[in-house]
Amino acid sequence: MTAGGPVLGLVASAAGGVESWLRAGLAEPLARRGWRLAVTLTPTAARWLEAAGELAPLAALTDLPVRWTSRLPAEPKPHPVPDVFAFAPATVNSTAKLALGIADNQALTALGEALGRRAPLVALVQGNEDQRAHPAFDGHLATLRRCGARVLLSGGPAAVLEEVDRVTDQPAGHR
Ligand SMILES: Cc1cc2nc3c(=O)[nH]c(=O)nc-3n(C[C@H](O)[C@H](O)[C@H](O)COP(=O)(O)O)c2cc1C
Incomplete structure (x- = not known):
């Protein structure tokens, strides 16, 4: 973690x-690269990570709280505005909601605003054949790409790391 350093919004659905891979495959390498992680999970992802005992080790990688709920109106914003976003994995559900501007949880609220201000965003969309065959799927990807998002459909967390390095123009180990 780098308090005061560049902030990466890591959003997972x-x-x-x-x-199994969010922490070891993505969050730890990003933290090693010097990113201060602002982690936000969808409510379902939070439930899965909690059941797997992954929430505490994930939280240990950053000085910022891991979020999956919205703040109360009187509370300060728990996260600074990230410089770049990695949305990984992106379910077909959350990808569709992002493309449509639906912000019914904290993860989509953060992503929707990022897309709106055209912040650098790398999304690793993961879905099975039937999900990807939905008639609206290609249109949702096109919407994200039109807004400058880098949309990956394969390659796993390693591809996300490579793409984050590319969009931030910084080779690994130089941050
Ligand atoms: C074991 C399991 C694996 C799943 N894998 C995927 C997946 O790879 N991609 C996907 O889009 N949905 C997958 N789903 C379905 C999503 O979890 C479901 O659509 C959920 O509502 C997504 O919520 P979220 O987008 O808010 O995280 C899976 C569900 C289960 C139970």
Whole structure:
């Protein structure tokens, strides 16, 4: 963690495997690269990570709270505005909601605003064949890409790391 350093918004939704690779495959390498992590989970992803005992070790990687609920109006914002976002894994459900501007949880609230201000955003969309065959799926990806998001459909967390390095123009180990 780097208090005061560049902030990466790491947003994860409930796609299979998130509980096994989010921390070790993505959050730890990002933290090692010097990113201060602002982690936000969908409510379902939070439930999965909690059941897997992953919430505490994830929280230990950052000085910022891991979020999955909204703040009360009188509370200060728990996260600064991130410089860049990694949305991984992105379920087909949360991808569709993001493309449509639906912000019915904290993860989508953060992502929707990021998309609106055209912040650098890398999304690893993970879905099975039937989910990807939904008639609206390609349109949702096109919407995200039109807003400058880098949309990955394969490659796992390693591809996300590579793409984050690319969009932030910083090779690994130089942050
Ligand atoms: C074991 C399991 C694995 C799943 N894997 C995926 C997946 O890889 N991609 C996906 O889009 N949905 C997957 N789902 C379905 C999502 O969890 C479901 O659509 C959920 O409502 C997504 O919520 P979220 O987008 O708010 O995280 C899976 C569900 C289960 C139970």
